[in-house]
Structure formats: structure tokens, C-alpha cells
Amino acid sequence: MAEILRSALHDAAGGRLQIEEIPGLHYVSLRGDPAAPAVAGAVTDVLKIALPLRPNTLAASETAKVFWLGPEEWLLVSLSQSAAEIVSGLRLSLGGLHSAVTDVTSGCTTIRLRGAGSRDVLAKGCTLDLHPRAFGDGQCAQTLLAKAPVLIEALPATQDCQLIVRRSYADYLWHWLHDASRWAQ
Amino acid sequence: MLLIPCPWCGPRAESEFACGGEAGIVRPGAPDAVSDAEWADYLFMRTNHRGLHREQWWHAHGCRRWFIVRRDTVTCRIDGVEKMGSAGAAP
Numbered sequence: 287m288a289e290i291l292r293s294a295l296h297d298a299a300g301g302r303l304q305i306e307e308i309p310g311l312h313y314v315s316l317r318g319d320p321a322a323p324a325v326a327g328a329v330t331d332v333l334k335i336a337l338p339l340r341p342n343t344l345a346a347s348e349t350a351k352v353f354w355l356g357p358e359e360w361l362l363v364s365l366s367q368s369a370a371e372i373v374s375g376l377r378l379s380l381g382g383l384h385s386a387v388t389d390v391t392s393g394c395t396t397i398r399l400r401g402a403g404s405r406d407v408l409a410k411g412c413t414l415d416l417h418p419r420a421f422g423d424g425q426c427a428q429t430l431l432a433k434a435p436v437l438i439e440a441l442p443a444t445q446d447c448q449l450i451v452r453r454s455y456a457d458y459l460w461h462w463l464h465d466a467s468r469w470a471q
Numbered sequence: 472m473l474l475i476p477c478p479w480c481g482p483r484a485e486s487e488f489a490c491g492g493e494a495g496i497v498r499p500g501a502p503d504a505v506s507d508a509e510w511a512d513y514l515f516m517r518t519n520h521r522g523l524h525r526e527q528w529w530h531a532h533g534c535r536r537w538f539i540v541r542r543d544t545v546t547c548r549i550d551g552v553e554k555m556g557s558a559g560a561a562p
């Protein structure tokens with residue numbers, strides 16, 4: 287299990303809300319033509335995950351996740367394998383295919399919201415419908431949260447959500463989340 | 472605020488997008504051969520159309536793809552969207 291960089295507990299409107307920043311995950315950006323079997327093949331080879339082709343969805347294993355970011359762009363996040371391993375594995379598998387594999391670990395961090403009030407707090411700064419009937423298991427979305435670009439992931443069978451944000455926005459969002467939680471009382 | 476249906480991500484708030492102006496502006500094939508007036512027309516002159524207008528939008532904070540929106544400039548009603556390079560989408 288990943289370590290926690292910082293953690294805070296709030297009594298938000300919908301119930302208790304735990305906010306945690308999780309450092310130390312490994313992030314790799316992949317770009318390529320989804321019509322080329324080698325692209326999905328490389329992801330299956332390295333992470334044992336089927337490449338998600340539907341917009342706003344992700345696919346996951348016990349130790350890694352693959353997020354759809356665009357029609358030819360994905361974000362790979364791993365708990366266990368290092369980004370360097372993933373990058374070299376993907377490049378080996380892709381061979382000479384026109385594609386781009388980039389280690390973006392140093393630019394990203396993850397903030398997790400747990401508790402019944404999670405989506406109510408996010409809704410204060412986000413234009414998406416985050417109700418579980420509209421944003422459920424296996425769904426993700428790139429959008430703006432309080433004007434900062436984020437990738438939101440709906441965590442299965444709960445109100446919980448996870449945000450992948452640029453490291454340079456993390457402090458700002460951390461403070462914004464505190465404030466939004468406070469005023470949810 | 473406009474609710475813009477991205478051809479990939481679905482309906483999203485206007486704040487996620489950037490507008491790239493009129494669609495279908497074609498760069499002169501041989502820049503050396505056109506007059507200054509023709510070049511200026513390509514660079515600067517836009518129709519500023521009243522009514523149904525085809526314009527380029529960029530889903531800057533979503534899938535980061537450019538696409539074309541058909542929007543009525545009087546009512547702001549969006550008639551439809553096209554992916555770049557699809558049938559009916561001019562360059």
C-alpha cells in the first residue's frame with residue numbers, strides 16, 4: 287500500500303470526509319493509434335490490463351490503472367512497477383511503431399477523498415454531474431476543479447473519488463478542498 | 472454558459488474549452504503567388520456571421536482535441552459537432 291503524504295479529516299454535510307495525498311505512484315503517458323493492435327498489446331504485455339477505448343473510462347488491475355485521456359492518449363498509473371520499467375517495457379513492445387511513451391511521474395500527484403460527503407465537496411468547484419448514477423464505477427473525467435485541471439476517478443461502490451493533479455496545483459487544491467469541506471457543514 | 476457536446480467526452484461546460492474562431496479557413500496553397508490583399512484576407516478577415524456558424528473549439532481541459540461546432544450566433548443554440556477530418560468537416 288502506498289504511503290500517505292498528508293491527511294485531514296472533516297465533518298462535511300454528507301458525513302465524515304477524509305482527504306489524503308498519496309505520493310510515490312508511478313505515472314506514464316502513452317500516445318498511439320488505438321487502431322494499431324501493438325498499442326493495446328503493449329499495455330497488456332506490461333501491465334496486464336486491456337486498453338480502455340471508451341471515452342471517460344479506465345481499466346484497472348490490483349496494482350495499476352489505465353485512464354482514457356483522449357482518442358489516442360492514455361495515462362498509466364502503477365503502484366508497484368517503476369515508471370522506468372513501464373517505459374522501457376512499452377517501448378520494447380511497441381517496437382518502431384509511431385507512438386510516444388513519457389514518464390510524467392515528477393509532474394503528478396494523487397489526492398483521495400473518502401466518505402459520504404466526497405462528491406458534494408467536489409461539486410462545489412466542478413461543473414460535472416458527479417452523482418454515482420451519472421459518474422459510476424470505472425468512470426473517470428478530465429475537467430476543472432476550482433479552475434485547476436484535474437483527472438477525477440470514481441472509486442467503486444462508494445461516494446469516494448480520487449484526483450490526479452499536477453504537482454504544482456496540489457497545494458492550492460489541498461487548501462481549496464479544506465475550505466470547501468468546512469463550508470459544507 | 473454554453474454546454475458544448477465534445478464528440479469524444481460528451482456534454483461539458485464552456486469553461487473547459489477554448490474557441491478557435493471560424494472553421495474552414497483555407498491557407499493559400501502557394502503563399503509566394505498570392506497578393507498581399509489575398510494573404511491579409513486569409514490571415515485576418517472573418518465573416519462574423521449572423522445565424523448558423525461553423526467554428527473551431529478546443530477541449531483544452533478535457534481530451535485536448537480540436538473539433539467543429541455548428542452554433543447559431545444569435546441564439547447560441549448548438550446545432551451539432553463534427554470531428555476534424557470527418558465527412559463534412561472542412562480543414
Ligand SMILES: [Zn+2]
Binds near residue numbers: 478534
Ligand atoms: Zn473532449
